[in-house]
Amino acid sequence: MSHVIADTRFSVLDRSRTREGQEGGQALRDTVRLAQELEALGYHRFWVSEHHSVPGVAGSAPTVLAAAVAAATRTIRVGTGGVMLPNHQPMVVAEQFGVLESLFPGRIDMGLGRSVGFTDGIRRALGRDKDDAGRFAEQLDELLGWFDGSQRAHPQVHARPAEGLRVPPYVLATGEGAAIAAAAGLPLVIGDLRGRDRMLAAIDGYRSAFRPSAWAEEPYVVVSGTVAVAGTEDAARRLLLPEAWSMAYSRTHGVFPPLLPPERIESLTMTEKERGFYEQGLRGHLYGTGEHVREALEELVKESGAQEVLVTTSTYDRGALLDSFRGLARAVGLPGAGAEAAGADSAGLPQAEADAPA
Known part of the structure; x- marks a missing residue:
């Protein structure tokens, strides 16, 4: 196992995708079960997403779903990828994460995005406008102020129980969003892998413009995208x-x-x-046997300098999806994959030589 992969954290974002003929509730329960399975494999964090009025996605209330995931797990970090801040009042978001952190101390992440509702109708239903995304930096500053007590827009108002708590914030971004993360001194989550050159340019800009903050002293980069592992390249491609x-x-x-x-x-x-x-x-996308994907991930991490990879894969067959995550865990040497990796896996991978960092 190369030191590049051994020093990289691996995490998962699940969007609670519905399958044909399946109700949304089943997709949400599958998300909770997947989090339990990935915790056992040794993945670092598990995030859920926010989508509104989308037939193929059941995850519309990420902080509610994150609470269910955190309650069903013990050690894996749990968060959002992300809460779309322009859709909400910053004080309410602070209160929600304050409750999560109070219930599950030391395990909650606050991933934040700048998208608004997908259509005019959804935006009207949310009481928002597409131009609200342009206020993301201002909303982000207010949100963080509710945690450290520095917000002055609403004197004598406090976000309870958030004030005084430390909930790590992450900015989900492409392009302009990377600049906002740098100016705020926050970790950056960026994708996708299909636009590699654009992604790498945004990461370089983020690092060069990064200003240390009370939340992060140094740049921290999480690259996100689809990664599929199976016994053959064709089988892995079929998952896509x-x-x-x-x-x-x-x-x-x-x-x-x-x-x-x-x-x-x-x-x-x-x-x-x-x-x-x-x-x-x-x-x-990155897909293939465990050995092939491991090599592709090593190249990606070297090119980007990322400290973490956030896998966003979804497919119809839940069993095949879990097998893919198991194959990835073996390929990169996650600690929970050790028992399954004894000898060699179906892709011919040797037993892991090193665990991912905690």
């Missing part, structure tokens, strides 16, 4: 089909649907436009 089709469908029909099984997708007759988006959705 459901998400690629959902993305293609959303780009051509305006609706992000539940995941379909790969065999259904392979039998579809696609329009030229659908096929173009579908093929585009399959490019740029």
Whole structure:
């Protein structure tokens, strides 16, 4: 095991994707179970997301879901990837994370994004406008002020029980968001892997502009994207089909649907436009056998200097998804994968030589 991989943390973001014929509640329960399984494998943190009025995603209330995940686990860090700050009042977000940190001290992360609702209708329902994303830096400053008591916009108002607590904040970003993270002195979570050159340029800009803060003395980079591991390259690529089709469908029909099984997708007759988006959705991800993915991850970490990789993979078959996470855990030597990695796995990987750092 190379020191590059051994020194890198590996974490997971799960978006509570629904499957064809499945209710949202099942997807949410699957998210909680997945967190338990990944904790046993030794992943560093488990995050959940925020999406509104999306048929294919059940995760609309990330702090509520994070509470369920934290209650069902013991050691893995739990957080959001992320709470979309422009959709909310900063004081309310501070209160929610204050409650989470009070209930599960030392395990909660506050991942924050700058997106607003996907359509005009959703934004109206949330009481927001697309221009609210432009106030992200201002909202972020207010939010952090509710924790350290420095906010002055609302005199004699306090966010209880958040004030005085330390909940690590992370900024989810591309482009301009990376500059906001640097100016605020916060860790950066950036993707996706399909736009490697753009991502690396944003990381370089973040590091060069980073200003130390009370929250982080040095830059901290988390790169996020899809990583799929299976016994063969073809089997790993097949895991990508459901998400690629959902993305293609959303780009051509305006609706992000539940995941379909790969065999259904392979039998579809696609329009030229659908096929173009579908093929585009399959490019740029990291997939293959454990050995191949480990080598690709080592190259990614060397290029980006990232301290952490946040895996965002989803697919129709939950068992195959868990097998992929198990294969990745063996490939990068996570501590909980040791028993399964005795000897060699289906991809021919040797037993892990070193654990990921705590």
